[in-house]
Amino acid sequence: MAGGMTQATTHSLDETHLRELLTELGEQARRFRFEAAPNPCVGAAVVAHGQVIGRGYHQFWGGAHAEIEAFAEAERSGVDPAHWDTLVVTLEPCSSTGKTPPCVDAILARGIKRVVVGALDPDPRHRGAGLRLLQDAGVEVEFVPNAAPLERLAPHFLRWTDVDRVRRPRPWTIAKWAQTRSGQLSPPANIGAGRWISGPQSLKEVHVLRGRVDAIVTGVTTVLADDPRFSVRPPGDPARPPLRVILDSYLRTPVTGRLFEQPGPGESAGAIHVLCQGGANAARHIALSEAGAQVTGLHASEEDHVALRDVQEWLWTRGVRRVLLEAGPQLLSRYLEAGFVDQIRVYTGNVFGGRGESLAPWLATAKLEERGDREVGEDSVFEAFLPYAE
Ligand SMILES: NC(=O)c1ccc[n+]([C@@H]2O[C@H](COP(=O)([O-])OP(=O)(O)OC[C@H]3O[C@@H](n4cnc5c(N)ncnc54)[C@H](OP(=O)(O)O)[C@@H]3O)[C@@H](O)[C@H]2O)c1
Structure with a gap:
C-alpha cells in the first residue's frame, strides 16, 4: 500500500x-x-x-x-x-x-x-x-x-511490466492469421480469383486492429505472393497508420508492388521499412529507396534470414510498442519459436483444404491463456495470450 x-x-x-x-x-x-x-x-x-x-x-x-x-x-x-x-x-x-x-x-x-x-x-x-x-x-x-x-x-499486464521484460524491452506482438478449416494459411488453388480465406466482416475487424498498432510486420514471401498494401480503411482509424515493415533478407521486394501506391480516399498507409541483411544488394537498396522505402541492414540469423532479435530492437528504438504480425507460416513459425508472440488472433474461414504449411500442429500443443472464441460472419475467431517465454 x-x-x-x-x-x-x-x-x-x-x-x-x-x-x-x-x-x-x-x-x-x-x-x-x-x-x-x-x-x-x-x-x-x-x-x-x-x-x-x-x-x-x-x-x-x-x-x-x-x-x-x-x-x-x-x-x-x-x-x-x-x-x-x-x-x-x-x-x-x-x-x-x-x-x-x-x-x-x-x-x-x-x-x-x-x-x-x-x-x-x-x-x-x-x-x-x-x-x-x-x-x-x-x-x-x-x-x-x-x-x-x-x-x-490482467496477468498479461504483469508480464508486460515484468522486470526481465523491462530490462530487455520488445514490442507487444499480436500474430494474426486466417486459416482454412484444415489449418492451411493459403486457400486451395481452385477457390477463385479474389477470394480470401476469411470473409468481409473479418477483414473489417483487421482494419480496426491495424489502426490500433504502431507497426505491421510481414515477410517478403507474403509481399511477393499477395501484393498487399497493408493500409488502414474504415472502420479502422486511418489517423495514425502503422509503419509497414517487411523482413526481406536479400531485398526481393518489388518496387512495382501495391505497397508503393498512394492510398485511396479515406484510406491511409504508414511509411515502408524494408529490413534486410547488412550488405544486401546495393542496386536493389537504391531502387527501393527511390521508390520511397527506408532500407535498413541488420544481422543475419543462423538460418540466414534477418535476425528477429535485431528486428525487435529496431522496432523498439523507433517507439513501436504494439505490433501486428501479418505473415505467412514461415515467419509466423520463427516468431512463435522465438517466444516473441504475446497474443494471437486466428480466423478460421468457411473454406476447406488449402495449400502450404499448416499451423495446426503448433496450435494443438500451444499453451493458450484466457482464450476467447466468437463468430464473425461465416468465420470463427479465437484470441488468446501466450505465456511469457524468454
Ligand atoms: N492466411 C494468412 O493469414 C496469411 C498471411 C500472410 C501470408 N499468407 C500466405 O502465406 C504464403 C507465404 O508464406 P511464407 O511463409 O513464405 O511467408 P512469410 O512468412 O510472410 O515470409 C517468409 C519470408 O520472410 C523472410 N524472412 C526474413 N527474415 C526472416 C526470419 N527471421 N524468419 C523467417 N523468414 C524471414 C524470408 O525470406 P528472406 O530470408 O529471403 O528474406 C522468408 O522466405 C503466401 O501464399 C501468402 O498468401 C497467408
Whole structure:
C-alpha cells in the first residue's frame, strides 16, 4: 500500500459495496483484454450520493482510460459535477503522459474528493505515484486490498511490466492469421480469383486492429505472393497508420508492388521499412529507396534470414510498442519459436483444404491463456495470450 493511504472506510458506500463494485468493474473491464493489451483491463465508476452515475472501461490500446470514460458517462447522467463525491477505479490512476494525458490531472480538474482503488501499479517506477499526487492535492485516497488483483484481471499486464521484460524491452506482438478449416494459411488453388480465406466482416475487424498498432510486420514471401498494401480503411482509424515493415533478407521486394501506391480516399498507409541483411544488394537498396522505402541492414540469423532479435530492437528504438504480425507460416513459425508472440488472433474461414504449411500442429500443443472464441460472419475467431517465454 502506498504510504499514508487509508484502507476503505464507511462513507456513502461501505467496504462491502466498494468491493462488489470493484469486482464488477474488473469483470466488465476484462471483456476488452485483447483490444487493450498490453495495457491492463481497467474499470472505473463515478459515485454521487451513494449512486453510481457513470461507468467506464479502458476499451482499446491508445483509447481513453477508464476514468475518462466514466467521467463522460457521469456527464451524460446530468448530475451536477459538484455532487460527484467518489471515483472508484480498479487500478490506481496514471500520473504520466502516455498515449493519453494523465488521469490524475483529469480527476483533480473535476474536483473529486475521494478516490478508491482496488490495485496498485505493479511497475515500481509508477507504483503509488498517482495516489501521492492526489493526496498532496487534498484528495482522500483509499485502497481496498485484493479487490481487483491484476493476477486475475490482467496477468498479461504483469508480464508486460515484468522486470526481465523491462530490462530487455520488445514490442507487444499480436500474430494474426486466417486459416482454412484444415489449418492451411493459403486457400486451395481452385477457390477463385479474389477470394480470401476469411470473409468481409473479418477483414473489417483487421482494419480496426491495424489502426490500433504502431507497426505491421510481414515477410517478403507474403509481399511477393499477395501484393498487399497493408493500409488502414474504415472502420479502422486511418489517423495514425502503422509503419509497414517487411523482413526481406536479400531485398526481393518489388518496387512495382501495391505497397508503393498512394492510398485511396479515406484510406491511409504508414511509411515502408524494408529490413534486410547488412550488405544486401546495393542496386536493389537504391531502387527501393527511390521508390520511397527506408532500407535498413541488420544481422543475419543462423538460418540466414534477418535476425528477429535485431528486428525487435529496431522496432523498439523507433517507439513501436504494439505490433501486428501479418505473415505467412514461415515467419509466423520463427516468431512463435522465438517466444516473441504475446497474443494471437486466428480466423478460421468457411473454406476447406488449402495449400502450404499448416499451423495446426503448433496450435494443438500451444499453451493458450484466457482464450476467447466468437463468430464473425461465416468465420470463427479465437484470441488468446501466450505465456511469457524468454
Ligand atoms: N492466411 C494468412 O493469414 C496469411 C498471411 C500472410 C501470408 N499468407 C500466405 O502465406 C504464403 C507465404 O508464406 P511464407 O511463409 O513464405 O511467408 P512469410 O512468412 O510472410 O515470409 C517468409 C519470408 O520472410 C523472410 N524472412 C526474413 N527474415 C526472416 C526470419 N527471421 N524468419 C523467417 N523468414 C524471414 C524470408 O525470406 P528472406 O530470408 O529471403 O528474406 C522468408 O522466405 C503466401 O501464399 C501468402 O498468401 C497467408
